[in-house]
Amino acid sequence: MVQTVGLLLGLGLTLVAVVLHFARGTGWQAGEDISRDVLEQRAASVPETDFPEPYNRGVGGGAPTGAIESGASEGELEETDDEDAGFDPEAIEDVEYYEIEFANEGETIEVANNETILEAGEDEDWDMPYSCRQGQCLSCAGHIEGGPAEEFVRHSNNDTLSEEEMDDGYCLTCVAYPTADFTIKTAEQP
Numbered sequence: 241m242v243q244t245v246g247l248l249l250g251l252g253l254t255l256v257a258v259v260l261h262f263a264r265g266t267g268w269q270a271g272e273d274i275s276r277d278v279l280e281q282r283a284a285s286v287p288e289t290d291f292p293e294p295y296n297r298g299v300g301g302g303a304p305t306g307a308i309e310s311g312a313s314e315g316e317l318e319e320t321d322d323e324d325a326g327f328d329p330e331a332i333e334d335v336e337y338y339e340i341e342f343a344n345e346g347e348t349i350e351v352a353n354n355e356t357i358l359e360a361g362e363d364e365d366w367d368m369p370y371s372c373r374q375g376q377c378l379s380c381a382g383h384i385e386g387g388p389a390e391e392f393v394r395h396s397n398n399d400t401l402s403e404e405e406m407d408d409g410y411c412l413t414c415v416a417y418p419t420a421d422f423t424i425k426t427a428e429q430p
């Protein structure tokens with residue numbers, strides 16, 4: 241009896257396998273791959289920036305510096321742009337030197353007023369963080385002890401730090417030229 245049941249079961253399973261083998265599919269086919277289109281549409285919706293890298297606040301986060309406050313006129317914006325334009329370090333004729341203490345490195349060095357804090361640190365073979373080297377990200381940011389950064393450095397360009405952040409002592413070492421002695425902690429971001 242058991243053998244008969246087993247035999248019938250085996251035959252039944254074989255029959256099912258044969259039927260499934262010859263059965264036709266549902267006719268379903270994978271749709272066209274649209275992932276590329278989706279990526280292109282997303283890319284088109286992101287505003288263009290000069291330097292797309294992780295810390296760039298122009299990509300997805302934070303308000304762009306120099307944004308027009310509600311009620312501000314076009315004339316006011318132009319004035320702000322002029323103020324933020326920075327200065328040309330190559331136009332410096334009277335080269336002066338300042339004592340800059342690099343707190344993380346534990347050393348004080350002389351830095352010329354036509355040399356950036358980043359370049360001065362690199363000349364010492366210190367591992368200084370940076371990315372764009374144009375004042376357009378935050379990678380090179382450092383913190384100056386003892387007050388507003390503008391009392392100690394001039395930025396040749398600054399597309400990233402706000403007035404408040406500079407008032408708190410933050411600077412972009414890749415575009416910051418010393419105008420006084422100070423102590424800085426590199427690799428410090430607001």
Ligand code: FES
Binds near residue numbers: 374415
């Ligand atoms: S490295 Fe990007 S702002 Fe200095």
